[in-house]
Amino acid sequence: MYCCRQEFKNGLQSKPKLSTAASNSLSTSPPTAMAPKPIASPVAVTWYPTLAVVMLAIGLIFTASFFIYEATISRKSRSLAKELITGTVASVFLGFGSLFLLLASGVYV
Secondary structure (H helix, E strand, C coil): CCCHHHHHHCCCCCCCCCCHHHHHHCCCCCCHHHCCCCCCCCCCHHHHHHHHHHHHHHHHHHHHHHHHHHHHCCHHHCCHHHHHHHHHHHHHHHHHHHHHHHHHCCCCC
């Protein structure tokens, strides 16, 4: 690294000099371990529409199952665990289905 003050003192006419410690730390080629890797999707872009349809369909099936369960079972015989599990599964599938639907339509969130 060089000091910016030398540039302004010299009127930008000469190159600033590197200190010996700084010049020794600079290398001609960057190390490969430090090179940044591009961010890539773990799912291929061509799968986005398919995943959106499948996950939304599964989520809607679980949602329908939840509503049917709530409408047909009496309040005394309902199971809180079954309601929570069905609601959670429906929510996860609808959430990821919505995500892939947005990705498939070009809205990258």
